[in-house]
Amino acid sequence: MLKFALSRLAAAIPTLLIVSVSVFCLIRLIPGDPASLMLGDLADAASLADLRARLGLDEPIHVQFGIWIGNALTGDLGRSITSQQEVLPLLLARLAVSAEIVLIAVVLAAIVAVPLGMVAAWRQGGMIDLALVGTATLLLSIPAFWMGLLLLLLFVLHLGWLPLIGYVPIRQDFTQGLLYVILPVATLFLHEVGVILRMSRASTLEILRLDYILHARAKGLSEPAILWRHAFRNAFGPTWTLLGIILGNLLGGVAVIETVFAIPGLGRLLIEAIFARDYPVIQGCLLLIATMYVLVNLVVDLLYPLFDPRVTAQ
Amino acid sequence: MRTILISTLMLGMLGAPATAQTIVASIAQDVRSTNPGVNRDDTTDGVVLHMVEGLVGYREDGSVGPLLAKSVEMSADGLTYTFPLRDGVTFHNGASLTAEDVLWNWARYMDPATEWRCLAEFDGRNGVKVEDISAPDPMTIVMRINKPNAVFLDALARTDCGMAGILHPDSLAADGSWDRPIGTGPYKFAAWKRGESFEMVAFDGYVSPPGDKPDGYVGAKTPRAEAIRLHVISDPETIKAGLLSGTLDLAAVASTDVPMFRSNTDFNVADSMDASKHTLSLQTADPLMSNVALRQAIAAAIDLPMLVAQVTNGMGQPNASAVFPQSMYYSDIQKQQFGHDPARVRDLLAEAGYKGEPITIIANKRPTTPSFETAVVAQAMMQAAGINAKIEVMEWATQLSRYFSGNYQMMSFSYSSRFDPALSFEQFSGPFDGKSGKVWHNPEALALIDEVKAVSDPARRQAIFDALHQMYLNDVPMIIYSNGLNDIVTSARLTGDVSWQSKLRLWEVTKQ
Numbered sequence: 001m002l003k004f005a006l007s008r009l010a011a012a013i014p015t016l017l018i019v020s021v022s023v024f025c026l027i028r029l030i031p032g033d034p035a036s037l038m039l040g041d042l043a044d045a046a047s048l049a050d051l052r053a054r055l056g057l058d059e060p061i062h063v064q065f066g067i068w069i070g071n072a073l074t075g076d077l078g079r080s081i082t083s084q085q086e087v088l089p090l091l092l093a094r095l096a097v098s099a100e101i102v103l104i105a106v107v108l109a110a111i112v113a114v115p116l117g118m119v120a121a122w123r124q125g126g127m128i129d130l131a132l133v134g135t136a137t138l139l140l141s142i143p144a145f146w147m148g149l150l151l152l153l154l155f156v157l158h159l160g161w162l163p164l165i166g167y168v169p170i171r172q173d174f175t176q177g178l179l180y181v182i183l184p185v186a187t188l189f190l191h192e193v194g195v196i197l198r199m200s201r202a203s204t205l206e207i208l209r210l211d212y213i214l215h216a217r218a219k220g221l222s223e224p225a226i227l228w229r230h231a232f233r234n235a236f237g238p239t240w241t242l243l244g245i246i247l248g249n250l251l252g253g254v255a256v257i258e259t260v261f262a263i264p265g266l267g268r269l270l271i272e273a274i275f276a277r278d279y280p281v282i283q284g285c286l287l288l289i290a291t292m293y294v295l296v297n298l299v300v301d302l303l304y305p306l307f308d309p310r311v312t313a314q
Numbered sequence: 315m316r317t318i319l320i321s322t323l324m325l326g327m328l329g330a331p332a333t334a335q336t337i338v339a340s341i342a343q344d345v346r347s348t349n350p351g352v353n354r355d356d357t358t359d360g361v362v363l364h365m366v367e368g369l370v371g372y373r374e375d376g377s378v379g380p381l382l383a384k385s386v387e388m389s390a391d392g393l394t395y396t397f398p399l400r401d402g403v404t405f406h407n408g409a410s411l412t413a414e415d416v417l418w419n420w421a422r423y424m425d426p427a428t429e430w431r432c433l434a435e436f437d438g439r440n441g442v443k444v445e446d447i448s449a450p451d452p453m454t455i456v457m458r459i460n461k462p463n464a465v466f467l468d469a470l471a472r473t474d475c476g477m478a479g480i481l482h483p484d485s486l487a488a489d490g491s492w493d494r495p496i497g498t499g500p501y502k503f504a505a506w507k508r509g510e511s512f513e514m515v516a517f518d519g520y521v522s523p524p525g526d527k528p529d530g531y532v533g534a535k536t537p538r539a540e541a542i543r544l545h546v547i548s549d550p551e552t553i554k555a556g557l558l559s560g561t562l563d564l565a566a567v568a569s570t571d572v573p574m575f576r577s578n579t580d581f582n583v584a585d586s587m588d589a590s591k592h593t594l595s596l597q598t599a600d601p602l603m604s605n606v607a608l609r610q611a612i613a614a615a616i617d618l619p620m621l622v623a624q625v626t627n628g629m630g631q632p633n634a635s636a637v638f639p640q641s642m643y644y645s646d647i648q649k650q651q652f653g654h655d656p657a658r659v660r661d662l663l664a665e666a667g668y669k670g671e672p673i674t675i676i677a678n679k680r681p682t683t684p685s686f687e688t689a690v691v692a693q694a695m696m697q698a699a700g701i702n703a704k705i706e707v708m709e710w711a712t713q714l715s716r717y718f719s720g721n722y723q724m725m726s727f728s729y730s731s732r733f734d735p736a737l738s739f740e741q742f743s744g745p746f747d748g749k750s751g752k753v754w755h756n757p758e759a760l761a762l763i764d765e766v767k768a769v770s771d772p773a774r775r776q777a778i779f780d781a782l783h784q785m786y787l788n789d790v791p792m793i794i795y796s797n798g799l800n801d802i803v804t805s806a807r808l809t810g811d812v813s814w815q816s817k818l819r820l821w822e823v824t825k826q
Contacts, residue, residue, distance in 0.1 A: 032711025036718055038353075039431075041729050041741065045749040047434060048718075054429070082346055083508065084353060094509070149551050157559050164552070164561045165340075165545045167510055262547045264509030272343075277711050 005302060012294040019290040020072070020283070024065050027274075027282050033057060034081045034277040055081060068283065077287075078280035080273075087284040091266065095251070095288065098258070098265035100170060101181055102250040105188035110243055113193045117200025118227055118235065121208060132197065140194035148187040148260040155183060167263050184261045188254065192246060199242045204235040237308045244300030251296070252289035335540035337808065337825050339818060340547040340556060340565040342682070345512050348503060349492045350476025351423075351430050356730070359473040360817030361544065363531065364514055365406075366479030366497030369397050369416070369455065370471045371531030374814065376589065376641040376733035378467040379532040381523060382411065382480055382498060383455075392462030392770060397455040402521045405482040406502040413449030419480050420447050432475035441767075442466055464770045468734040473817070477531065500537040500821040512544045528822050530814060538810070538824040550681070557581065557803055563825060564804040564812050568681070569627045575803045582804050585629050588816040589638035589731035590798035591738070592625075592684060594675070594692055598753050598791050599746040600723045602671055609790035611662035612673075612724075613652035615699035616692055622796045624691045625684040630796045635783055636738040638797050642772070643735050647780040652787060659699040672702045677726040678710045685726040688795070692726070717751045728798070731815055735779045736766045742792055754791035 035051040052058045056067070071078060077087035113136075120132040139147075156164045162182055170177030207213065208231060216226050255267030266285065273281035341361070347353040350362050371381040380386050383397035403411040423430045424437065424444075436444045443460040450456060459466055470478050482496040494503050500522070501514035516537035525533030545562070547553050554571055556562035567575065575581045596603050596612065603609060622632040634651040637644050673696070677689035689705045696703035703724075708716070716722050732738035740763055744752035754760075759782060766778040800816040810823035 030712070031715040032709070032713075033715070036714050037711050038355075040355075040714070041717070041727075041751065044434075044440070045747065046439060047431070048749070082353070083344075084347060085508065090508075152552065152555055156561075157555050160559065164556050164559055165547060259549045260552055262510075262545060262549070262552055264507075264546075269509070275709075275711065 001302065005298065008298050008301070009294075012291075012298075015294065016287065016290055020069060020287055021065070023283050023286045024068065025061070027277070027279055028061055030277075032277055034279065037277055038082070068280075072287070077284040080281045081278045082273075082276045082281075087280050090269070090281070091284050091288050094264060094266040094269045096169070097167065097263060098254060098267060099251060100177075101184045101188065101257075101263070101265070102247065102254065104181065105185045106192060106243065106247055106250065108185070109189050109192040109196055110239075112189075113196035114200045114236065114239055117197040117202075117239070118204045118232065120197065120201040121204035121235075122223065122227060124205060129201075133201065136194040136197040138194070139190050140198070142191070144187055144191045144254075145256040145260055147190055148183065148257055151183050151186055152260065165262050180263075184254075184257050184263060187257055187260075188250065192250075195246065196239060196242065200235070200239045203238040204231055207231045207235040233307050237304065240304060240307055241300060244296050248293040248296045251292050335825055336543055337539045337541070337820055337823060338543045338545065338561065338563050339812075339820075340553050340562055341512070341544045341818075342546075342548050342566070344509050344546045345506065345544075347492070348495045348506070350479040350481070350495065350497075351432055351474065352428065352476070352492075354431070354474060354476065356473075356817065359476065360819075361512060361514075362476060362479070362495065363473060363499065364501040364542070364818070364820065365495045365499040365503055366476065366481060367499050367531075368470060368477030368479050370467055371477055372471050372473075372733055372815075373530040373532055374640060375530075376638065376643075378471045379529070381477075381532050386467065388770070393459055395457045395459070395466070397457070399453045399455065400521065400523070401453070403498050404519050404521070405498055406496045406517055406519075407482055407484060408519065409482055411480065411498055412452045413455050414452070415482065416455045416480055417447060417449055418483055419478070420444075423478060430475070432469065432472065432478070435469045435472075435475070442469070462768050462770070464775065465734050465736055465767055468737065471531070471733075473531075473815075474730075500535050501542055504541065510546060512546075513541060515541045528811060528814070528819060531819075535821040537821055539820065542820050544818075557805070560805070562805075563808055564802060566800050566816075567803050569629060569799075569801050572627065572629065572801045572803075580806050582806060582808075584802045584804065584812065586800040586802050586813045586816050587631070587639070588798040588800070589641075589733055589738070590816070591636065591638075591729040591741075591794050592688065592796050592798065593727055593729065593742075594688065594793040594795065595717075595722075595725045595727045595742070595753055596790060596792055597720055597722050597724070598755060598789075599720055602673065603723050605666045605668075606789065607662045607666035608668055610788075611659045611666060611668070611699070612696060612701060613790045613793055614655045614659045614662060615701055616652070616695050616793060616795075617654040618651050618793075618795050621688065621691050621695070625687040626796065626799055629801070630799045633796050634787070634794050636742075636786070636794060637735045637779060637783070638731075638733070638738075641733070641735065643776055643779050645776060645780055648783050650783065650787060652790070652793065656699055659701075663700060668701070670700075670702045672704050673723050674704045674706050675724040675726060676706050676708060676713055676716060676722050678708060678713045680710050683728040685728065689726040692724075718749060720746060720748050720751065720753075731798070735782075736763060736775075739763050739779075739782055739786075740767075754786070754789065756785065756789055756791075759785050759789070 035048055079086055116132055120129045123129045155162045163179055167180050168176040216230050255271045258265040258268040270285040341357050343357050345361050346355055346358045350366050367381050369383045370378050373379045384400045387396040422428050434440045442463045444457055445460050446458040448456050479497055485496045487493040500517055500520045502517045504513040504515045506512050522535045523532050527534050550568050553565045557565055572583055576583050596609050598604055618632045622630045633639055635648040637648045675689045677685045679686045693703040693705050729741050732741055743754040743760055743763055746755050762778050762782055766775055769775050798816055802813050804812050807826045808823055812823055813819055
């Protein structure tokens, strides 16, 4: 297991290197540079040249990359051009915000959607199946930002139950933190529950058609026992993989939801950095996102044998 | 369970809305830094200038008045400026303001390590050099410059220069790095949650400049609220919900939302005009656009009042001048505009030898400027007049890059505020170098701009500005069509003018 994990991590190094080089080069190929954006129309040629030199943008691109990658290997991702903050602590602080919302939403969505998907599969073609699949499809079809706005209008504007603006980490103040994350979590939850439910249903349907389920029924086992003891573990594998992909995606940024609820998360930071051509932040964000993808999928792969013993880490 | 849930919610809600005396506003972007004139944008300037003040500041007519100074005296040769300081002014930490503090600040600003964006305005690189600064007594500052300059005080008052704000030395950390602003402004720095919110509290020891009402950045400046909390919110729908729910006391809203708020008695809407210029810039170095008859044809094809009405939902005022309408230099001549004359367009196009070559208007879709909307309306008007106009939309950073390089024909572009008309003309005038974005290269105009920067006599300046405006109307290096307009919605709980020049100005604003 350890060997497998280490080899996967080692295999990730070239991936991260390719990501670094691509991001570094591509962002510089886009017209526009941070110096002119910072000075705007007030810039004269001399101030522009001064600022570019101060930001190190006048160096050849391979020199800039060499400096950046050298520092990155020591954990120094540089400083944000716009806010002057150190990039690594900035990224970690923003990731903590996004992760809090995403983890709560995805865990809740999985807890609700996996059993419901199995029930839908169990009652395939019936009213329960129709209702669940219909609801899942509806939730899946509603854009997350629109769902967020609807929730905001209902719970903030009309009912006045929840605060609109602000963010307090749950680990800092549970009650306040909960209040501020309810709506973004609910928005993500409602969206992801549809995705997970459909996957859970589809994989359960496949399993329920296999001979060993027929055999279990022939032995007279109850339906709940068949579903839980025999179908669940085998059916959960694909859903587990999907959860990994969803987590990787969402941790990389839920910019739209963060914008609607004015939450200072990683996605919003990345979007703002792209518009401001804040190269160190963009590079740091994308490297972090790529690393998270690798790690989340590694964890998913390592835990997979727990659900399906036929699959081994080797 | 239900009781617990409701209690929890109620408990949480206590912390959400503002206290009675806290003005809560939204800002579209986070503050960049609290270091005046160093790492800044318009939002940052608006916030920082609640906490720091300079020797002089802008009045509402664009002239410069004393702020921390009691008065400003210029010597007969125009080289020496004397600033006696106001008595009783203290910093937020209780220390009294003295001339020594001003000397310390000036030395800090002139140190390249400070990275003050306006260093070039005072070290001779842009013409003016402060050759000497001294304190003949503890409450007087004297500055001597290298040559007479009519915009020296203007440069000191510039908001993007942080008003050359006077800070207490404790604003720096022990290692000399920036810590926090300890200024003399009506509000004190309280807290900053990056990406989320910025908070200031009233400075109890504030000594307001004389005046019975605010006058730009001078005049009455007493803090009337206990605190100001600014939330970073970029989504227009969230801002709207914030206002309607009472969470926000004021915010800039999209012009399409203005009618809704106007019809609601719980809100007031202020159309805040500023000196920024919305323009259709014509790149006169482009082979096609270098033809002055063609540029005149384009100007005659565009119905300015209709264009402005379209892009501002009827709320903007057309202005074709580089001088903003509130300026003391906005004369009757400055009110002259390009005449909309479709018949003349035909003649001018024939004179220009125009054969239907495409003319591309570059625009962006930033929500803060009507760039794209303007391009669409201008394209329609030009096409109706027989000019083959096309639109190319690009992201702002890309457009800015094209602007500086001069690689374009037409561009829907907005210039930031310049109060002194000389600086406003200078924004778009200069030799073409492919680096600085200048579009008006007329040597006669450039000479007049240089001259007016050295002239202090208002009558002479007015004459030069009027001459420049008439030359500009004839040369058509760009089509200025209106000034910036921000629609600020305020809760009826607030009284007072909450913004000036599209920046927050929350002193003398009370909350019921």
